[in-house]
Amino acid sequence: MAADVPEHAxxxxxxxxxxxxxxxxWYVDTSTAYDHPDMGRFLSDGRQIVATALGEPQAQPAGHELAVEIGSGLGRICLALRKHFHHVIGVDISSEMVERARRLVDDEHIDFVVxxxxxxxPLEDGCADFVISFTVLQHLPRRDLIGLYLGEAARVLRPGGVLAVQWNSDAHPVRYRIRTFQRRVLARLGLAHRDDRRLAPQFVGTPAPVSYVRGELEASGLRVVSVRGEGTLFTWIWARRP
Ligand SMILES: C[S@@+](CC[C@H](N)C(=O)[O-])C[C@H]1O[C@@H](n2cnc3c(N)ncnc32)[C@H](O)[C@@H]1O
Structure with missing residues (x-):
């Protein structure tokens, strides 16, 4: 059964x-073709994302028992994580995504949870060796929702566990605003896909500066070990539970 969504979410x-x-x-990765996506590339991108997340020399998890993904979509990252961890859990807000992930990824050591x-x-404190999130926090419509997940990631990490997350720290996303404006104008003129769902706050999301993310992680007892891509849509941070 799907967990209830709190009112603020x-x-x-x-x-x-x-x-x-x-x-x-397509909504997991809008760089794929809308009608005939290359699923080989879609899955190999999942492996590449995991290679990036686990490739930071200062941020190697001490154990390899359990990895957790926040916002697991169709499960391509969970599938790639399974090469490195005995058990993988993907948590996603959408029961429709979870259902599709279970069909695409068939591995008894990978669980998808709504x-x-x-x-x-329902993950317990200190159960995980690794927590990852990719192209999820960037879509959350409020900064405090990003903070809540960072605190939760810290809560489930055991000592020696590592967090690797990507989010949007582009404080002045001029490109993004111009593109959104163009889409709105085209839609009004009837020249674009009328229902361009990427204009919704649940897709546009909100940026958060590195200082905010770092502060939330440190307040939760993690030690930040690396940041890459500051000021871009694809900012990564790695942190460890001492
Ligand atoms: C762009 S997809 C990325 C999926 C996956 N991380 C990947 O890269 O293959 C975003 C995913 O985050 C999920 N999501 C959005 N908001 C969420 C939230 N508040 N909590 C958990 N999952 C969320 C969506 O249902 C969707 O599956």
Whole structure:
């Protein structure tokens, strides 16, 4: 059964359930072809993302028992994580995504769980060796929701465990605003896909500066060991639980 979404996170589940029904692969990765995506490339990108997340020399997890992904989509990252960890759990707000992930990724050591959109419940404190999130925090419509997940990631990490997350720290996303404006104008003129769902707050999300993310992680007892891509949409941070 799907966990209830708290009121302050309402709207996200409906949005992502609808996107999964419309075209799950494309909304997981909008650089794929909308009609005939190359699934080989889609899956190999999952392996590349994991190679990046686990490739930071200062941030090697001490154990390899359990990895957790926040916002697991169709499970391509969980599948790639399984090469490095005995058990993998993907948590996603959308039951439609979770259902599709279970069909695409068939491995008895990988579980997909429908979460409440703000926590990693029902995972216990200190159970995980590694937590990853990619192209999820960038879509959260409020900064405090990003903070909640960072605190949750810290909560489930055991000593020696590592967090690797990507988010948007582009404080002045001029490109993004111009593109959104263009899409709105084209839609009004009837020249674009009228229902361009990427204009929704659940997709546009909100940026957060590195100082905010670093502060949330440190307040949760993690030690930040590396940051890359500061000021861009693809900012990564690595942190360890001492
Ligand atoms: C762009 S997809 C990325 C999926 C996966 N990380 C990947 O790269 O293959 C974003 C995913 O995050 C999920 N998501 C969005 N908001 C969420 C939230 N508040 N909590 C958990 N998952 C969320 C969506 O349902 C979707 O599956």
């Amino acid at each position: 309402a709207g996200m589940r409906d949005y992502w359930d609808a996107r999964a029904r419309e075209n799950a692969v 979460g409440d959109g703000t926590t990693l419940s």
